[in-house]
Amino acid sequence: MNLPHAEPGNRVGLFGGSFNPPHSGHRLVAETAMRRLGLDQVWWLVTPGNPLKDHAELAPLARRIALTAATANHPRMRVTAFEAVLGTSYTASTLAGILQRRPDLSFCWIMGADNLAGFHRWQNWRDIVRAVPIAIVDRPGASLSPLFAPMAQAFGMARVPEPEAATLMQRRAPAWVFLHTPLDAASSTALRRKAARA
Known part of the structure; x- marks a missing residue:
């Protein structure tokens, strides 16, 4: 539940989600960001529940934490449900x-491109963009999202060319x-449907 340990000056990617369940596509997003941005750690933030999603099929938080830890399974990846502490x-x-508690760290937000199209519906989304740099990793069906997503259009001048990703x-x-x-076609929705049929 607490924030993971990190040494002052570490570069930390924050990767939030329901992870209901986590899958290889999530792991690929985290790995890609860690490698391309030169991150010291990636913190997987398992949310108590996404406000924009139906909670009817939401697995218990403890189970999602355990599954996410098994999926992350990397010495520089940490899993926390810190949002539950924050309420x-x-x-x-x-x-x-997080920024208030660890001003000595450098943070970025990591997300799959499938979240970009609806990012403008997130509460105070402009504050998120202005708070920390953001890495958006391609996902199936979302390769064109930087061209049309409201966030990408509103902050087009802030886009860093991909060859300069290491400077983010x-x-x-x-x-x-x-x-x-x-691209990894795994999806939480498909996995839940498969489990329901089993």
Whole structure:
């Protein structure tokens, strides 16, 4: 539940989600961001519940934490449900809480490109973009999202060219980069449907 340990000056990627369940596509997003941005750690933030999603099929938090830890399974990846401590499911509030507690670290937000199309519906989404740099990793069906998503259009001037991705952590927000990677078609929705049929 607490924030993972990190040494002052570490570059930490924050990767939030329901992870209901976590899968290889999530792991690919985290790995891609860690490698391309030169991150010291990636913190998987398992949310108590996404405010924009139906909670009817939401597995218990403890189970999602355990499954996420098994999926992450990397010495520089940590799993936490810190949002439950903060009492929030909103990313803007989570970021504010983390930045307040660890001003000695450099943070970026990591997300799959499938979340970019609806990012403008997140509470205080502009505050998120202005708080920390953002790495958006390609996902199936979302390769064109940087062209049409309201966030990408509103902050088009803040986009970092992909060949300069390694500089993202030295930039002041707003700054974002779109990272292309081999695509993994795994999805939480498909996995839940498969489990329901079993």
